[in-house]
Amino acid sequence: MLTAALYGLLASSGLLIGAVIGLLATPSRRVVASVIAFGSGVLVSAMTFELMHEAVEKGSIAYAIGGFLLGAVVYVSVSALLDRMAARSPKREGRHPRDVEPNAEQIPETPQAAAVSGTALLVGAILDGIPENAAIGISLHTEGKGIGWVLLAAVFLGNLPESISSAAGMRQEGRSTAYILGVWTAVLVACTLASVLGYALLGGLSRELKGGMLALAAGGILAMLADTMMPEAFENGGPLVALATALGFVCAFLLSHLAF
Secondary structure: OHHHHHHHHHHHHHHHHHHHHHHHOOOOHHHHHHHHHHHHHHHHHHHHHHHHHHHHHHOOHHHHHHHHHHHHHHHHHHHHHHHHHHOOOOOEOOOOOOOEOOOHHHOOOOHHHHHHHHHHHHHHHHHHHHHHHHHHHHHHHHHHHHOOHHHHHHHHHHHHHHHHHHHHHHHHHOOOHHHHHHHHHHHHHHHHHHHHHHHHOOOOOOHHHHHHHHHHHHHHHHHHHHHHHHHHHHHHHOOOHHHHHHHHHHHHHHHHHHOO
């Protein structure tokens, strides 16, 4: 259990590091897009070779496909609900970290709208991190301490640009430093707990259900990539981010083979 918490904390540390970077500096959108694209490629590789392959080996193809599709459906459904909640704020156009109205810090906002929008952003960030961090706990349970470093690196790299963008967006809204750091500390704690729960809840499950849970996490990760990371990377980085994505995939693929 302690190992799961430590692994989850290590992978989730990118959230707080990214938030600090977003507060202290303003990286160009092209740089952030390149990091997002590279992290997306790493996550695709980890999802394919670390999760889905393991899901089929531990369980069956039916449970793997069923779990994968269910994970995608759950993510998309909750994400759509959070988008509508976040859009209630006059400062924002949606749940995306950069969907901020011009001069947002000067736009008046009722406490109720701020609470609803802030909750949506917080839960949305947690939602993006849960499949990845739960996968760490699940993999740790099925593979022991031999969990792939590719998966840990993928989650860390996926978390880093997300919190950079979000911290920058919150700054544009006029949020305080304490508020921003508090939000991302809460997300870090929640994602670390997801790793612990992913490890703890598998104790009495059959091999098929364990494989299905791995696939469930993989489906959520792919839905998150398609919903947030890849669109943002292309929007802000242009076609060249495709090369960064491919480079991330190749690096993760090589690392997974060198690890063995």
